[in-house]
Amino acid sequence: xxxxxxxxxxxxxxxxxxxxxxxxxxxxxxxxxxxxxxxxxxxxxxxxxxxxxxxxxxxxxxxxxxxxxxxxxxxxxxxxxxxxxxxxxxxxxx
Numbered sequence: 001x002x003x004x005x006x007x008x009x010x011x012x013x014x015x016x017x018x019x020x021x022x023x024x025x026x027x028x029x030x031x032x033x034x035x036x037x038x039x040x041x042x043x044x045x046x047x048x049x050x051x052x053x054x055x056x057x058x059x060x061x062x063x064x065x066x067x068x069x070x071x072x073x074x075x076x077x078x079x080x081x082x083x084x085x086x087x088x089x090x091x092x093x094x
Contacts, residue, residue: 032071
């Protein structure tokens with residue numbers, strides 16, 4: 001039986017250099033490293049590393065290497081308020 005890939009859900013609290021930190025709803029923070037093989041996704045499509053920034057909601061799958069959590073896939077949830085400029089700019093229709 002294959003082992004499940006560990007994952008972590010939460011809000012990015014820091015993103016700089018080759019890493020980022022995520023805080024879950026219970027206040028647990030976990031630092032991750034972005035490797036050359038890490039896939040950063042939004043709506044299932046690869047996006048630029050710059051879209052991974054403070055305030056976005058993410059689901060991160062990861063592996064452990066030499067005592068460090070290395071992100072495998074980082075799915076950024078669409079509609080994350082901090083950078084969803086189209087939703088903020090569009091007036092509400094009634």
